[in-house]
Amino acid sequence: MDILPILSTLRRHKLTSWLLILEIALTCAIVCNAVFLIGQRLQRMDMPSGVAEHELLQIQVADVTSPSNPYARLAEDMAALRQVPGVLSVASSNEVPFGNSSSNGNIRLDPAQPERTLNATTYFGENLVQTLGPRLVSGRDLQSDDFVDVEAALKGLSTGDSKSLPHVTLITQTLAERLWPGQNPLGRIIYLTPTVGLRVVGVLDSLARPNAYDQAKAQYSMVVPLRMGADKDLSYLIRARPEDRANVLAAALVALKKVDPQRVVTMQRSFDEVRRKFFQDDRAMAGMLVGVIVALLIVTALGIVGLASFWVAQRRRTIGVRRALGATRGNILHYFQTENFVLATFGIALGMVLAYGVNLFLMSHYELPRLPGIYFPVGAVLLWLIGQLAVLGPALRAAAVPPVVATRSV
């Protein structure tokens, strides 16, 4: 098929051709970026937590009147929960991965350093590693004589008495690699305040922070041996076999109510729900983007159908003449298909440039990474396919024009 006659025809319909090219270009630019955004969201929703997600339950209870000794109450609650049939392990914690509510500290490697090195989350609570399930890559877990009561630590902080402060910590592999690239982190000191220096005694393979909004910093977590008393912000984390979880949760609530019938359960959920809730906006956004892509492609396809039909109707006589002069139906069909291919190619080329520009804009405003090259050929193939599908109907109608049309006057 010779392409020159097509180009010379298009040159006679400049405005319409350019409009179609522009439409394809805009669609291409938006679709490339939207698909990229969907990929980003899906990748985010896949973020590892480092914990045994399908085996965990989280419960928060709040007392109507504060217990006289919150530490005794904590011990009592933990003991009651361990008695529940099906419970494999129980922990107390100030926060959970993807739980949103978080406690964070500014890390310095030298107490005199003016700017923090980075901000990391601080997990505290008993029995955390064993219950949550991150793997210890090196070093040791926290031991019971490492632990310090939170109230004593806060008092020690204000008086400067370092004896009542915690001295050791566990950190994640990612955090260790960020703080001391390529070196052994064990035995090194992290400063949370000028007087709180924590020696790294163990490294965990992975533990996501509750506020994992930024993927690069999602694994900046440390576990500090601080013991919180029972209060409404403390979570009890229970590990049980996936199939036992519903029963264990119900029985655990009964056990906690038995300790104090007056208390209020403010949260009860499985870790699956924690993850679902944390990423709900990402899921909604991905869904919306899919909707926009589909709507865009439909509108563009219908636009191509409309314009192609118009062209076919306009050129009926010409088609008839060509047929009368010996062009086959296939020739006519190919003519319109090639014409669409040429227009789509122009549109895609322009669309790639636009897509890159939109990506640059998004990068500067929404902290998005650069659009990977793979999206360009994928977007191109998608639009070529849509274009060919859309033009098929009108092109077949053109091919069906009988040669006798040439001899009729309009």
Add this chain to the structure above:
Amino acid sequence: MFIYYLDLALRSLRRNKALTALMVLAIALGIGASMTTLTVLHVLSGDPLPGKSAQLYYPQVDPQDIKGMSPSKEPPDQVTLIDGLNLLHAVRADHQALMAGGSVPLQPEQSSLDPFYVDARYTTADFFVMFDAPFLYGRGWTEADGDAKARQVVIAKALNDKLFAGENSVGRTLRMAGTSFRIVGVLDSWQPNPHFYDLNTGSYAYSEQVFVPLQTMLDLHLSRSGSNDCWGNGGGGTDNILPSDECVWLQFWVQLDSPAKAVAYKEFLTHYSQDQKTLGRFQRAPNVRLRNVMQWLDYQMVVPDDVRLQNGLAFGFLLVCLVNTVGLMLAKFMRRAAELGVRRALGASRRALFAQLLIESGVVGLVGGCGGLLLAMFGLWLVRQRPSDYAALAHLDLSMLFITFVLAVCATLLAGLLPAWRACQIAPALQLKSN
């Protein structure tokens, strides 16, 4: 003439139903999508207290240690208890209130109801008058009551409905956290959106159920929520221990009735910081800000990024729909070149032709706008099904309804300009000849 053109337009549109339907559909989809996201954006970036927000200011001072100081840095987003009380007691503004968020356990008298937790706001007395909180019954507590750590509480309408079946409960007792409080006021429905005075506890669709004097909360150690930010050897405290003096955790708002007063107040903040530095409490040079409500919301970037992204996306979509419509309309008008040539030859001026074609595109815009409106209502219904905290607020209001139509008609007229102009360029003789 207009009626005649309208009649011509309708006839022409009816002649090619598929093409007309395509144009209307494209416009409706584009308008529907962009109106949905625009409405969400409009709701989320709205003024929480229209008419009042320009007089309400959020003072910020910088009590942090010298570490990591740089002149361009913003001061902390909240105040320490000491600074809050100092600024409160200075009484330099028309009204001022120091506040924090929290939650309290409530023990209803009715044995049929289990104890439950409600969100609380701990604040000083001016809160209600400053933020125009409407009272259904009673009033707020006085400054003297606050200073006396009175066990008084103002409750929200929803809680009053739940506990007292909507009756006037002023004077009755409410048991909270093991203490008896006397109800002094019941608020009418009130939910400023965004929840501008404390964005940490929730930005949208969030409202406290009980309001307790701040001094009472400090006395009883009621539990706090929200954010606290510490430096040096500061410790954030726990549920029952207050954050230390090196932590910011309270919000301080002032009402300044004139711009001159705002200027004077900012000077006062600078002097205050200077005095604190002389006393040795502050280490940094005075670093103060005084933003009004809308400036504060803007600075805090309260509208979620996703919402702005969706809005941009929807307008990109509208653009594609418009280009599509321009193309289709051009095709439609050019197809009628012969008819237009005849009209020109019979004496119709270019202007008349142009007007006729624009009316035709206006009709498409109007019908498309109606379709877009229906789609926007459906889109907003979809948004409301989403789990985000702002989802429930997504409703079309009268001004957005109006904007939808204006946008639809303007966009389509704009889209019709180029094809109409192009069609008017037709030389009548040429068209007549080819017939």
